[in-house]
């Protein structure tokens with residue numbers, strides 16, 4: 001099953017890409033996201049699983065989780081399940097959190113956001129995640145641990161939706177961030193991420209075309225202690241902009257993914273397509289499939305990814321909130337009861353709780369467009 005998943009993934013990548021595969025040297029060396037269709041760039045699933053299994057165990061080892069366990073069983077074992085529910089759909093609909101596109105986000109909000117990111121980077125780690133040197137890096141470490149579980153299978157979208165939501169809540173709870181959240185409309189900047197003022201000395205710092213450590217902006221000189229890959233070697237926050245890759249984060253590519261009626265087809269199209277190209281197009285740490293949440297841009301990219309799923313869902317909400325298909329890493333069919341693990345950072349939830357961002361169950365937000 002794992003092999004067939006992998007070959008399906010490769011087929012999908014080849015199908016939707018049809019573009020020159022880019023093979024670049026990234027410094028520091030990190031496994032590239034497997035979206036170009038090039039075998040050079042692919043971390044084989046079996047290898048990723050093996051590497052994962054060989055990792056020292058930190059906190060809850062997701063490899064020991066049973067993805068078929070019922071929510072009730074998990075509730076008994078971790079004491080966390082189902083405590084996330086905070087409001088009703090009606091209450092949520094009356095006052096949802098709105099995520100504003102970067103260009104619609106005020107200078108004051110932008111500056112508060114940069115400060116909140118810096119705050120999280122300056123906070124000590126929870127201690128639950130080995131190798132993490134800050135509360136910020138807890139997220140990179142959690143993502144690194146879960147990488148094989150939540151990529152190259154259809155858990156990708158719900159897991160990352162809840163990952164971003166969890167990050168948002170920690171930013172609010174632990175760094176006092178009290179502004180609206182944000183997203184980045186990559187279709188406006190396809191092929192030209194570096195000319196957005198997001199990548200300027202005022203905010204995330206410059207995105208240059210050659211491999212470089214980030215030396216300007218709010219995160220100049222940042223050291224990343226998670227990764228590269230499955231390792232734990234301190235390295236700089238690096239980037240290597242590639243306009244040909246980010247050109248794939250286009251309206252036409254988005255629309256081609258949205259045209260899929262089946263969730264699994266949509267998920268593959270977007271994960272291997274615009275999602276992967278956005279990662280590799282920023283390069284460096286962002287192209288490190290395991291540790292990329294250490295790069296602040298990760299959160300801008302994954303809100304863009306999440307919004308794409310929401311748009312797909314809104315095209316047919318009666319059906320697309322009511323069911324899900326595809327499989328998890330073990331080949332088990334996803335259902336609305338499939339559990340989304342967050343490693344103790346937030347309560348675990350089910351796909352049912354995150355499939356509608358306005359359900360008011362675990363989540364309550366929408367995008368400003």
Ligand SMILES: [Cu+2]
Nearest residue numbers: 143151160289
């Ligand atoms: Cu990821």
